[in-house]
Amino acid sequence: MKHAARMAALSERLDRTFLVSGLPNIRYLSGFSGSNAFIVVRPDGSVTFITDGRYGEMAEGLVADLPGADLVVYTSGLWDTIGAALEGSTSVSLEAGTVTWDFLRTFASSIGIETIPTMGIVESLRRTKDDDEVAALSAAADAGDAAFTVLSDLVASSASERELGWALVDAMRRAGGEAANWEPIVAAGAGASVPHYRSGSNPVDSGLLLLDYGCVVDGYHSDMSRTVWMGDEADAEMARVYRAVAESQQAGIDAAAPGVACGDVDEAVREVLRGYGYEEHFLHSTGHGVGLEIHEEPWVRRGNDDPLRAGDAITVEPGVYLPGVGGVRIEDMVLVTDNGPEVLTNSSREMLLR
């Protein structure tokens, strides 16, 4: 049902035949979760779903639920198959952010009808999360929260960064999540000064610990970061950094309302860090949308005047990194609603790990 409605919403927006090639877009429109498919959608609502022999059986059930949709399963001759599906169209819109230059060149030489670049057509539909999607995002966020609770025990056992990362993945799985396509970032001590640190065999038992991890439920991602101090009293400098980041993150969450420009949420975060003298140590942007992709629209970054909308699911994740010393990042997932920001990740934001 929901896929048929999404497909209908798409075809209503079209003024010419559209070739959907981005896999997250294809999953959103049809439920297809394989690694190779294309969907031709026409303004009259008719649809041709194209995949290869590996996925024929999976696609059959999905396409049967889409009114006006035909399935074509090819074993060789992708270009002939796409060409046949475009028969009768004099031009076609392509997803310029997904198709490669090579695809475009082969398209031109094999099919030859006019190609029109488009950006963000399906992505703009995907941006506003419906109830099913919020439920999946919440379930993924809950699995992340459940994993955070394993922390104290593991730290007591002096696990390595990598072992701790694995324990987080295992705990998320037990809480209903699939592993995400990226390993948890588990960075102890000075490693935490590297925003995208690769976990190693360092033991995790005292001092600073930065975690950034997430999982997938029904295709929807979670993403969260916590930084803790293992021990009774945090280093004074890092405690000040922590206060700055925590205040800054709260300012970002508070600013996340429909109609507020993404860049203004970023500025709310920056303003606090600037006050502490740490703005130059904030090395990335404030956040990103999260859904079928771990990073998607909207982009919560400096200067982006795109206004937030109710139904956006975003991260708010300021960080301050002091090279060779350590870093702090705190990241939550926030659903933008007309009734204020709804934080989907609910793990403790205390610095001291008890």
Added chain:
Amino acid sequence: MKHAARMAALSERLDRTFLVSGLPNIRYLSGFSGSNAFIVVRPDGSVTFITDGRYGEMAEGLVADLPGADLVVYTSGLWDTIGAALEGSTSVSLEAGTVTWDFLRTFASSIGIETIPTMGIVESLRRTKDDDEVAALSAAADAGDAAFTVLSDLVASSASERELGWALVDAMRRAGGEAANWEPIVAAGAGASVPHYRSGSNPVDSGLLLLDYGCVVDGYHSDMSRTVWMGDEADAEMARVYRAVAESQQAGIDAAAPGVACGDVDEAVREVLRGYGYEEHFLHSTGHGVGLEIHEEPWVRRGNDDPLRAGDAITVEPGVYLPGVGGVRIEDMVLVTDNGPEVLTNSSREMLLR
């Protein structure tokens, strides 16, 4: 050292400035394992490595090992950064299989120098695996083999498909592998007739079981499939399918020698399946190269006249799928050498699981 040599081998092949954008290519050339970077390589051997603030510290150490290389870390203004690195070049080669149409359009409007499409320049260097790479592939293959040995115990405990998949991942991790960016395929009974089945909650305790899984060591992938029958006596039809696939797979492995066209390896596999009357139930190609990507050159498929070379690491993975009944796939990783095929995955190929 090896990265400097690879970069030198690349620059020797260039007749104009080259912008490397594919992440596996960037990892091959520099060791960089983050999610955002570009490398500008010039025919004179000079190199500019570009990444963003998240990866500055990781890139610093890597770029220090590359003679004649500069590092540029940007926090905003990617296009200005690329433009500055291309200063003085009147044209640039781009990787047409990696850059999107949108990238190309933005490049044209932001930088404006002539762009030349190229395909497979770094990939052709990557194709021939050196000793370090073979060691990583072998370690990943060994981790896959180690995981296969957990099978009998788990089947006795009636784990679900998904639990069994997780046990495979856990066993590979204990054997030194990182999880691959895809979940194991664990398909019991008729599910095995779907080449890329999604594992569910079906118990795995009797009858047919198809597994397709792998892991990553130092960035290098393993990929293997086994099909077993759980119980004392296999169904007669599936036993015949198994014999056909096993013979066909051995024929493919035996054919894998330097100078033999990929399509001829595919044909060796097909010929056996044809003899059994199963060719129409072989729904995918025979295999693919494996390395920093799970699917890379060479493509072992019908009609590909590209000859194998010593140093190619490929999969040989015929499968026969009888809709609604079941399927059999057997997949090994094979290193092509001048002294005959070297099979990197060494799990039992017996049908009956003891």
